[in-house]
Amino acid sequence: MLHLTAPTLHDFPPATRADWLKLVEAVLKGAPYEKRMQTVTYDRITLDALPERRGDAAPIAGRPAGAPWQVITRVDHDDPALANQQILEDLNGGASGISLVFASAPSARGFGLPLSHEGLAATLKDVLPELVTIRIEAGRYQGRDVALALARLYEGVAADKLDIRFGLDPIGDFAALGAAPIEWDGLSARLGQTVNTLISRGFSQPMVRADGRLHHEGGASDAQELAAVLATALAYLRALEAAGLSLEQAAACIEVTLTADTDQFATQAKPRAFRQLWAALLKACGVEGVPVAIHMETAWRSLTRFDPYVNLLRGTIAAFAAGVGGANSLSVLPFTQALGLPDASARRLARNTQIILIEEANIHRVADPGAGAGAIEERTEQLAATGWELFRAIEREGGMVESLTSGAWQRRLKATREQRARDIATRRLPLTGTSEFPLLGEAVPAVLAPAPRLPHEAPTEGALLSDPVLPYRDAEPFEALRAAALATHPAPTVFLAPLGTPADYTARLGFARAAFEAGGIATVTTETPTDLAAAFRASGARIACLCGSDELYESQGLNIAAALKEVGATALYLAGRPGAQEAAWQAAGVEGYFYTGCDLLAALNAVQSRLGVRRGAEP
Structure with missing residues (x-):
């Protein structure tokens, strides 16, 4: 009788990188390895298709194994009653949190909630605040007013039971507007006062946000986005320390928002790299052991108006990468977001993209699944190193506010944006459904209201002035x-x-x-x-x-x-x-x-x- 035994791992000799290179050389037949097997990113990082194995790399501490990220849905309807209907539908449909986008926020893009106590109360009617995460996007230096209005709305609820992320971000407001009503010393002092007020009322979740989305929308590369967020976070650490908080308390008050884009490996590496940068920053300040909460949102820059159904694929790739990269919370933009105010169907698809990844694909079960994978580890290490050097360059310029005021930061973004634009024009960077495989005569999905045309006017008044960081989408030239x-x-x-x-x-x-x-x-x-x-x-x-x-x-x-x-x-x-x-x-x-x-x-x-x-x- 023939006895067959299953082979074990020890029956196969380990393959070294040299072994793989021999096979590659046979296929290349003399063609340059660098041209066929290596890629240079917009950060001038060289990525090798055959990276070294990193099997002994430890997971990067982030979201623990088995813990799903929070599913955050965007609420930007300008009618509080209808916004409330959207919130209740989203929460009943499986969302674990909401992001309240006010009309003054850069991300509102012509829509957004009105800023009033009555409007806020109507928007959050029948929402049980102890059970959901509430994120605030205010903009135009309205963060303090929204925070105090929300604190007033929930006066009867124990603040330490609430997970409210107030999103105070005056540097982000300055970058978006190109103007500030008072000098940075005054803005930072007011930030510290607001945080102390919220702490005195019992709020304990991160209240200050360093947001990378605006920089990404303005053309930033991955390392540039990380550097801007880190430099902004350091400015906030200094402001909160000056307001009387210890560095440990100040660090605990800060969260970050990063962009999840369609490059799966880059997006997966981005939160991993930022956690390394955060740890390095705190260590340089003499602080250790304060984790950072990372929220991610799918990229506005990657959305298209023509053949928008491809946006569903873009959102799925970005959501997957953010989830396995260790994001603590995630927002998926509805696939019609670039067309206007998304309807219930588009919102449901955005919500269910995450729910399926969690409930059916179970991608949250493993902590940092990219740990030890050569491509992910290489991308993470190089992204962190490049981001750190850019961060140091910003600090040499005087910090994030000074870099914006001098225009040095905007020039960096412009250079990256122009390089990317050339790649899009030549289809070296193809846009499916727009520059590649266009679909003429397509049916346009419905939206609740079409996107308005927003004027871009340079600021003329303010104690601080700079060129604003203006958002754009990759597809705009072909869409025109x-x-x-x-x-x-x-x-x-x-x-x-x-x-x-x-x-x-x-x-x-x-x-x-x-x-x-x-x-x-x-x-x-x-x-x-x-x-x-x-x-x-x-x-x-x-x-x-x-x-x-x-x-x-x-x-x-x-x-x-x-x-x-x-x-x-x-x-x-x-x-x-x-x-x-x-x-x-x-x-x-x-x-x-x-x-x-x-x-x-x-x-x-x-x-x-x-x-x-x-x-x-x-x-």
Whole structure:
């Protein structure tokens, strides 16, 4: 009789990195390892596809194993009664906390709760404050007023039983507005007074917030976001110490908010890196053992208005990464947030994204599951090291307020934002549903109210002035093209002229179709490319794009271009690089080229101008 035994781990020899590198070298066949197996981030961190194993790395202390993060839902309806309905529906649907976004908050974006005692009472009607977490987003230096109004509302409830995160963040208000009514010394003193008042009333949860979202929305890289949050937290530590708190008490009063974006490993590493930075900061101050509460929110910057259902995927990736990264609480923005005020369906999907990850996927069961994983450990260590050096640079400039006032911080963000914009324009950083795989004629999901157009005005008055850190979304340049095309009648169209057989033209025709449609330009073609001039004339289009192989371009392309011009094509384009025939193509009337790595935004702007597309339409 044959006896089979299952192999054990000891039956397999351990594979070293050298062993893996030998296999990689065989596949690369002489190609440079650095170009194929390494990636450089916006923080100039080099990531290796074959990082060293870190199997003995200890978990980073954060959320304990088995403890789910708090599911926080956003409440920003401007009608307190309707906002109250949303809160009760969210809490009954499984949320464990709410984030009250007031109209003055940068994150309100034209909506938000009114600031009044009556409005606050109506918003929180029938909410049992002892059972839920309440987070405040006030903005415009209204944090103190909201905090005192909320304390007054719950005068009859033992404050130490309440989990209210007041979110006092005057530096964040200054960064968003670009102006402050008084100097930083006065603002920091008022912050200390407010915290002492809340402590005297029995509140014990973190009251001050260092918020990274605004910096992320302004273009910050991951390390820049961490550095800004750490520098802001240090400024608050100093302010609270000056107000009479010990450093241990001051540290316990501070929480942070970080952004969860669509890069899974970067988002997973971000809270891990910040916990390391926080520990290093406190150690430098002579304090140890004070943990930091980390709230995360999915990235506004990554949301799109066209094909918004892809936002559901973006939110799921970001939520997963934040959960396994150790976030203490998390908000998932509804997938229609960029379109306007989300309805009940969008809010339910945002809420259930987290609930499914917790209740069905059980991703909270293991404490820091990335511990020991080479890719996660490498990303964490390099992110923390880069963030620390940026933090030190901010401190050399005098701190976060001075860096904002001098414009040094805004210049850093601008440089990163411009690099990212180039990658988006060339589709080195593709946006699914926007710059890649666009979907023309899609149905637009409903919202309760459309997003208003918000003016951006530079501040002219204030004791402190700076350039505000303005939010943007990655998809905005392509969305502007799509919106302009939608507002143009008749709809802009291009004729895709296939050369040869399907084997010759299919790849480039598909590429060209996606490229033009990313700018809202519809495409038409023919399945019988024997007489392209006649097919173009019948299509009704005014411009054409040749799609075929390089060999056919060389042998037939110029003749076909001439034939298309003869029957009325006002402009011609080529799917592919011009190659050695560029001068001949130009002489034949070819005005632009669409290929992998081209500046697609510039190319589409030129095509739209040729077609008379109007500018300035609201996406």
